[in-house]
Amino acid sequence: MLGGPQSTTPPMSCYRTVDSTGTDIAGADVPYQIDHALATKMYSTMAALQIVDTVFYEAQRQGRFSFFMTSAGEEATAVGSAAALTIEDTVFTQYREHGVMMWRGYTIQQMAHQCYGNILGHGKGRQMPIHYGSKELNFHTISSPLATQLPHAVGAAYALKLEEKQACVAVYFGEGAASEGDFHAAVNFASTLSAPVLFICRNNGWAISTPSTEQYRGDGIAGRGPSYGIASIRVDGGDARAVYNATAEARKIAVANSCPVLIEAMSYRSGHHSTSDDSSRYRTADEMNRWRARDPVMRFQSLLLANDWWDPQQEKDLRLSLRKEVLKALEAAQKEPKAPLSDMFTDVYKEMPWHLREQLEEAMAHVKAHPEACPSDIPVR
Amino acid sequence: MISRCSRGLSALSRHSCSLILRGLSTAAAASSEKSETSRINLCTAVNEALAITLENNKKALVFGEDVSFGGVFRCTADLLQRFGKERVFNTPLSEQGIVGFGIGAASLGCTPIAEIQFADYIYPAFDQIVNEASKYRYRSGGEFNCGGLTIRAPYGAVGHGGHYHSQSPEGFFTHVPGIKVVMPGGPADAKGLLLSAIQDPDPVIFFEPKMMYRTAVEEVPKGEYTIPLGKAQVKREGTDITLVGWGQQVAVLEKAAALSLEHHDISCEVIDLRTLLPWDVAAVGKHARVLNDAFAGVHRCTQTRRKRHSEVYYGLHSLCIKC
Numbered sequence: 001m002l003g004g005p006q007s008t009t010p011p012m013s014c015y016r017t018v019d020s021t022g023t024d025i026a027g028a029d030v031p032y033q034i035d036h037a038l039a040t041k042m043y044s045t046m047a048a049l050q051i052v053d054t055v056f057y058e059a060q061r062q063g064r065f066s067f068f069m070t071s072a073g074e075e076a077t078a079v080g081s082a083a084a085l086t087i088e089d090t091v092f093t094q095y096r097e098h099g100v101m102m103w104r105g106y107t108i109q110q111m112a113h114q115c116y117g118n119i120l121g122h123g124k125g126r127q128m129p130i131h132y133g134s135k136e137l138n139f140h141t142i143s144s145p146l147a148t149q150l151p152h153a154v155g156a157a158y159a160l161k162l163e164e165k166q167a168c169v170a171v172y173f174g175e176g177a178a179s180e181g182d183f184h185a186a187v188n189f190a191s192t193l194s195a196p197v198l199f200i201c202r203n204n205g206w207a208i209s210t211p212s213t214e215q216y217r218g219d220g221i222a223g224r225g226p227s228y229g230i231a232s233i234r235v236d237g238g239d240a241r242a243v244y245n246a247t248a249e250a251r252k253i254a255v256a257n258s259c260p261v262l263i264e265a266m267s268y269r270s271g272h273h274s275t276s277d278d279s280s281r282y283r284t285a286d287e288m289n290r291w292r293a294r295d296p297v298m299r300f301q302s303l304l305l306a307n308d309w310w311d312p313q314q315e316k317d318l319r320l321s322l323r324k325e326v327l328k329a330l331e332a333a334q335k336e337p338k339a340p341l342s343d344m345f346t347d348v349y350k351e352m353p354w355h356l357r358e359q360l361e362e363a364m365a366h367v368k369a370h371p372e373a374c375p376s377d378i379p380v381r
Numbered sequence: 382m383i384s385r386c387s388r389g390l391s392a393l394s395r396h397s398c399s400l401i402l403r404g405l406s407t408a409a410a411a412s413s414e415k416s417e418t419s420r421i422n423l424c425t426a427v428n429e430a431l432a433i434t435l436e437n438n439k440k441a442l443v444f445g446e447d448v449s450f451g452g453v454f455r456c457t458a459d460l461l462q463r464f465g466k467e468r469v470f471n472t473p474l475s476e477q478g479i480v481g482f483g484i485g486a487a488s489l490g491c492t493p494i495a496e497i498q499f500a501d502y503i504y505p506a507f508d509q510i511v512n513e514a515s516k517y518r519y520r521s522g523g524e525f526n527c528g529g530l531t532i533r534a535p536y537g538a539v540g541h542g543g544h545y546h547s548q549s550p551e552g553f554f555t556h557v558p559g560i561k562v563v564m565p566g567g568p569a570d571a572k573g574l575l576l577s578a579i580q581d582p583d584p585v586i587f588f589e590p591k592m593m594y595r596t597a598v599e600e601v602p603k604g605e606y607t608i609p610l611g612k613a614q615v616k617r618e619g620t621d622i623t624l625v626g627w628g629q630q631v632a633v634l635e636k637a638a639a640l641s642l643e644h645h646d647i648s649c650e651v652i653d654l655r656t657l658l659p660w661d662v663a664a665v666g667k668h669a670r671v672l673n674d675a676f677a678g679v680h681r682c683t684q685t686r687r688k689r690h691s692e693v694y695y696g697l698h699s700l701c702i703k704c
Contacts, residue, residue: 123521123522126522133521133525141521146510151478151481152485154481155482155484155489157485157489158482158485158486159485180480181505185475186478188473193470278409327529347518347523353611353659
């Protein structure tokens with residue numbers, strides 16, 4: 001028999017190019033070199049992500065919007081992988097990958113609008129904060145149910161294959177979501193139907209309060225890939241250069257062969273699950289501090305410093321200007337009106353059917369007769 | 382009068398009938414050789430709609446379990462041979478995968494026609510249908526949609542199907558804003574409605590009455606034609622009571638109407654809703670108001686939807702009954 005609790009087979013090894021301190025690992029394979037411009041863009045994006053996470057989190061705490069999720073500790077996974085994709089590659093995400101969107105050009109202002117649910121925000125204020133999406137930037141709208149995006153990604157990849165596009169789909173998910181049936185369905189479909197999709201798993205050790213030891217017993221998520229006939233790699237998710245290389249190679253394989261590839265990025269969720277969570281209730285400060293010491297952004301900064309591509313003054317200037325930009329974006333978003341009442345009924349179908357028109361008219365009539373029934377910041381039109 | 386009707390109807394519902402439906406017109410019934418119709422069953426009608434779609438729309442896909450060899454009901458017969466394995470293909474055995482895959486392909490502009498082998502097995506896909514397909518457009522503020530998706534599933538009792546090859550689960554879906562639910566009552570309607578469903582810009586669930594795949598035969602127009610969604614059809618005129626049904630039950634209602642007239646001198650109007658979501662309340666309301674008397678919504682397995690337009694409800698002098 002293979003596998004099981006008595007098995008002595010070691011787990012799949014983990015690809016990395018720098019150690020926890022950010023020092024190069026001698027002999028590490030780095031087929032895709034990162035030049036000055038790319039490194040600076042990657043680092044700046046990760047820094048922006050950190051500042052957005054910090055300030056938006058505080059904004060939620062102050063009651064400026066209802067909810068927020070950070071990606072602290074996973075910046076390298078998001079940005080490192082995004083940097084290896086092209087804008088032609090369609091992206092589906094779970095909820096902790098806004099670094100991917102920011103890499104593509106989703107602005108801090110757009111994120112603020114969506115979190116405030118105002119008229120300019122993606123989704124016309126209908127969804128909770130952090131449910132971003134952008135047709136222009138080729139990433140599909142986030143939905144709260146976990147792993148549902150995985151089979152979507154496979155169907156989308158199949159569509160790309162039919163169009164003979166030199167592109168792939170990248171779909172992100174956590175190790176907890178990988179327990180859902182949709183994960184199994186998606187990887188099985190991707191393999192049997194030969195769909196060019198990158199399955200990028202952020203294994204950050206926690207699914208809210210559930211540690212990964214209670215999530216699975218096999219060899220993580222990467223360990224599952226080969227049993228579906230999928231080429232798989234485990235990578236240090238805190239090593240941006242390793243994630244970049246793994247993704248670039250995976251993309252090359254996927255596009256050339258119209259097949260799926262599975263990447264499991266090992267990292268750590270440094271922040272709470274969301275603003276509705278207090279993770280000190282289920283994990284130790286010691287554990288969190290040990291991981292914070294391996295901050296992926298600092299590890300990548302070491303690469304820039306080692307190449308003389310960065311200095312403390314640039315660091316100071318960048319962080320200051322980003323913080324100003326974030327605060328300005330939040331202020332501007334706060335000033336925008338919410339979407340009008342009628343937007344509650346549009347886009348349910350392409351054309352509004354009679355029964356929704358009837359409900360819209362009833363709602364408008366009710367609000368006109370009872371203005372107090374409608375929140376004062378929702379325009380009645 | 383009403384209670385006699387309801388007893389009669391439930392007695393009828395236990396019969397399994399071999400049904401030859403009225404043709405679209407007496408002229409068509411008289412000479413199918415020279416006309417633009419052919420005498421085919423419901424299964425063939427579905428197959429024709431799929432073939433026409435695959436022929437005219439290069440982004441159309443037909444997939445599901447056992448679709449390649451023609452399907453367990455033969456609805457996809459010959460499609461692989463005619464259109465190739467890139468567009469007509471088997472999927473692994475996973476309804477959540479089938480529908481999720483379809484949503485994704487539709488979101489990139491394909492016209493996926495996903496088959497669920499029996500409506501009884503649609504439930505693993507319920508999350509994908511309710512939480513994803515129905516909300517794809519709305520939650521994205523209109524930037525994305527999966528409107529090209531059609532889900533086909535054979536439904537309904539045949540007599541020997543038991544718990545898991547007989548279900549009529551449409552009631553679960555008629556309360557989900559963002560999708561449409563269609564149930565044809567015969568071959569000609571099936572072909573035209575399926576073509577409309579496929580071409581509709583919103584995701585549609587199309588339940589096919591499996592009992593009628595072979596037993597329902599009628600003159601069906603050749604070539605492409607569509608029957609609009611959201612429009613009911615009066616199958617039989619009547620003056621005393623309106624019977625509203627859908628799918629395979631409509632033929633039963635028509636038989637009941639004939640018997641009611643013959644044995645009880647009750648003149649029944651029969652309306653086939655055809656689309657359940659959104660449903661043609663105007664047609665039903667107009668006729669029930671005209672009759673100003675009784676109204677019965679009939680469906681064999683599940684409770685008729687209780688939401689009623691005020692026009693219908695308040696215009697009636699007698700109670701609604703449901704069977």
